Amino acid sequence: MSFGGPQWPQEPQRQGQQGQQGYGEQGREAYGQQPGGHGQQGQQGQGQGYGQGAGGYGYPGPQGGAPGLYSGPQGGGAPAPFLDAPAPGPFPGPQGGGPTPDWSALADASASRARRKRLLTIGGGVLAALVVGAVVATAVVATGKEDDTAKNGGGTPTAPASPTGSPTPEPTFSSVAPPPPPNPKDYISDPKKDRAPLTAEGLFPGRKLTMDGRPYTKGATSATANCAAVTQGGLGAVLKKNGCQKVLRATYVRDGVAVTVGVAVFPSEAAALKAKNQATGGIAPLTGAGVGDFCRATVCLRRSNAIGRYAYFTQAGFTNGKKVTTADRGVFRSSDDLGTFAFNQIYARGKSQASAAAGAPRQ
Secondary structure, X not given: OOOOOOOOOOOOOOHHHHHHHOEHHHHHHHHOOOOOXXXXXOOHHHOOOEXXXXXXXXXXXXXXXXXXXXXXXXXXXXXOOOXXXXXXXXXXXXXXXXXXXXXXXXXXXXXXXXXXXXXXXXXXXXXXXXXXXXXXXXXXXXXXXXXXXXXXXXXXXXXXXXXXXXXXXXXXXXXXXXXXXOOHHHHHHOOOOOOOOOOHHHHOOOOEEEEOOEXXXXXXXXXXOOHXXXXXXXXXXXXXXXXXXXXXXXXXXXXXXXXXXXXXXXXXXXXXXXHHHHOOOEEOOOOEOOEOOOOOOXXXXXXXXXXXXXXXXXXXXXXXXXOOOOOOHHHHHHHHHHHHHHHHHHHHHHHHHHHHHHHOOOO
């Protein structure tokens, strides 16, 4: 590995050879031959490098003689006192000496480190390959188990145990559809189902009623099984012919207009419908409880309708005996209000009986 600058010698010289050759060959190996430098300077007498001159690494004498021998003050040829000293290393210290590094040991250490790094790299690769192989094998095994489960129809799910340890019962559903809720009209059409008490006060409760913000004061009420006795004109004969069982009446007053509403009860829906269609004449006005005579020897407004086994009739007129004309919208509106009230009361009767039947336990 190089960090710049001169490279380390590949093979350092031995000490025995350095003692004889000085820095000749080693200089060329480490630093190369520099033309015109410290090796060859154009004269053969200077020698090549730092040691091929007169015989070693000498100092020039005081007379400027050739390097290599210490000639003393006179430049004589006495042997150099340092000739037998060990040759300095390639990087001399301050005085030109110093121990030579053990290049073999350094090379061995570097090779050992390289081998250890290579072994660690190989071992890491082998370990990574083993881990990847184990993951792939696990995935293959898991996939095989899933395929086997799918082929065998899947595992049997286990139901969670109940807190007491007994199996949780599954909900059961009846295959029989529940019966529809009772229809209120069925109860006001069939006398076998229409068994609730029927009275004038039950059908016309309270002392007042309000229809669309218009208040009415209730007068007298009545109930009778003699249906023809509470009628005018030919209505009595019609009620009797169709089997009328009872007539319930009530009178209401508002703004000088009195209205008597009468509800006739029949044995069937068909009989009530016939009485409504055959109606002639009208229900007799009911006086009393603060209401005087009205609709006698004058013109009044008569209407009829039916629902279930009930037919209802209204007669409306002025309390002062005034004749009713088509221009008297107040009379028509009062007749509509009391007719709607009668219808609602009859339907409410059927609804209450149907609700009671739906809530009753089945036999």
